Amino acid sequence: MKKQLLVTAMAVGISLCGFAQTKGTNAVSFGINSSTNKLSGNNYENKVKNNSFTLGYGYFFKDNNKIGLDLTYGLNKSTYNSNNTTSQEQKSYGGNLSYQRYFPLVKTLFAYAGGKAGYTYSKNDSQYNNTYPQVTSYTSNQYAVGAYGGITWFVSKRFALETSLLSADFIYSKTEQNEVDANNYFTKSEFTSFNLSSQGFINNLGFKIYILF
Template structure:
């Protein structure tokens, strides 16, 4: 009887460990990051608010192989100066397609490696109403492809926690700037950039939570 119970427990344990990585599993992920920094003085206040939200869906099309889609939204506000008369606001929207292959390490702990392609559109509005009033608007589009890897812990049958530890990206961006001064003078400029970047171990550490079903 004890032997049968032990075999049954082992079978259940193995099934729970393997469930999250098996073909046909769905993975819903979400993330929220909100920070506020405030600096005050005599008739002076500087307040910075940063908010970002992510929502993603992944599908294991075969064992230990997942494709995914992530959508992102960010809002950053910076208010500063006497009586808060100067303001900056940036909104960003984007998404990425990804592929990840998982490698078992110890029990429910897995390493992964994969690649992704992403797009981000952002708008930045700056308004200065002090000595030299002016309004400046930036519009930017960025395209990137890259490779990345990290660690995933399948905490239970329904939940997983994942972090990215290594990444390398190639990015291209195009930005348009429009500026209107106090005398209604208007200027417009465009510039582009191309860069290759990489991040080492534990740089830019971030976590993602998965709901598995």
């Protein structure tokens, strides 16, 4: 009986200890988001399909301090069919470098704060087959530098869940628009923007799953 109580006490003690994020730990994260919306009627069918994928790698170069690299890919397709057909496809590729420092809160729950720098390239092609057919394409380059923070739950020594709650970013983007109509009339436009954006506790809620080794 005493032996069983001792084993139980040890198990409870282990469960109450925060899993130390020690120097040399590797962290792999991944995410998949896929959705399809379809609306149809007598003479039309509208369909929107969104897919996004993320893959990340992090390394604890010292206790509770991690550097990381994240890669992202997105593909969005839309079709609108009635008497005429309109289609749209957008592809995006990106990546960012990040630094995070973790602060223990309760048991296996940690808060973190850090910074990141990222780049995203996207291309959007739209085709309008109406009375005046037209093909429009957009290409965009976006650069961002920012700070962010959130909460991480180290479920076990091998798995963790993380959410981003707060962020502030400086964003610079350059977009080029090209249009070609049925008469091969070509127009080209360029847009640039620079802004500071911030998102609050609920607005920027997102999750990551980590595999630690």
